[in-house]
Amino acid sequence: xxxxxxxxxxxxxxxxxxxxxxxxxxxxxxxxxxxxxxxxxxxxxxxxxxxxxxxxxxxxxxxxxxxxxxxxxxxx
Amino acid sequence: xxxxxxxxxxxxxxxxxxxxxxxxxxxxxxxxxxxxxxxxxxxxxxxxxxxxxxxxxxxxxxxxxxxxxxxxxxxxxxxxxxxxxxxxxxxxxxxxxxxxxxxxxxxxxxxxxxxxxxxxxxxxxxxxxxxxxxxxxxxxxxxxxxxxxxxxxxxxxxxxxxxxxxxxxxxxxxxxxxxxxxxxxxxxxxxxxxxxxxxxxxxxxxxx
Numbered sequence: 001x002x003x004x005x006x007x008x009x010x011x012x013x014x015x016x017x018x019x020x021x022x023x024x025x026x027x028x029x030x031x032x033x034x035x036x037x038x039x040x041x042x043x044x045x046x047x048x049x050x051x052x053x054x055x056x057x058x059x060x061x062x063x064x065x066x067x068x069x070x071x072x073x074x075x076x
Numbered sequence: 077x078x079x080x081x082x083x084x085x086x087x088x089x090x091x092x093x094x095x096x097x098x099x100x101x102x103x104x105x106x107x108x109x110x111x112x113x114x115x116x117x118x119x120x121x122x123x124x125x126x127x128x129x130x131x132x133x134x135x136x137x138x139x140x141x142x143x144x145x146x147x148x149x150x151x152x153x154x155x156x157x158x159x160x161x162x163x164x165x166x167x168x169x170x171x172x173x174x175x176x177x178x179x180x181x182x183x184x185x186x187x188x189x190x191x192x193x194x195x196x197x198x199x200x201x202x203x204x205x206x207x208x209x210x211x212x213x214x215x216x217x218x219x220x221x222x223x224x225x226x227x228x229x230x231x232x233x234x235x236x237x238x239x240x241x242x243x244x245x246x247x248x249x250x251x252x253x254x255x256x257x258x259x260x261x262x263x264x265x266x267x268x269x270x271x272x273x274x275x276x277x278x279x280x281x282x283x284x
Contacts, residue, residue: 016155020169
């Protein structure tokens, strides 16, 4: 997965900041567009799963790369 | 007779159940006496097993202590509901995440006691585990205030000091309402006190 429309750097931020910033970033996207998020908080994996479940946005992928957690979320 | 009955009943526990019973007993003892104040003998006596059984599950008291903290970590508060379902302004979110954190502390007062002991004992868990929990607030406040300043909505205050001030107020309220109930504050519920405290904190920022 490498295609995205907007990018959010949430590295070094603790919950709830990555979720809060993602919510704001997604609000600025059109339906069908994708946001890439990079985070370092291990709790963000569960948090983004819950976030997508609650908001109806699609968690396209969730992966760990070199200690960073990378998420791709497509706006519903 | 009592010991025999205890041993008979302990044999019925599976390995995971035994591990959980040791963690539960250790949690109560660490909360009452701190890490250094509790011996392995005390822990095994409270569960009714031999030290050998404890060492089958945990190599050392340190490892058992880590398992206790890990158990708390598994019940980590989720702020996702608060973020998804509330307005995105600074005060609303601050109130929301504070409520989630307080509910979590109230439901597991042992965690607050263990934190106090870890501070006094200088246990390394303090920075690894407890400071990380408080970072929820300090990071949120620091980041948000910097953002508000960059938008010209807040005068030039020190966001790091403000975040520390909030943490200090919150911790003091928890100590006085949960650990050492104060006669002076008996007319306020925990929630009332928090609501007033957050209002005063936000008012003092004088956001425009």
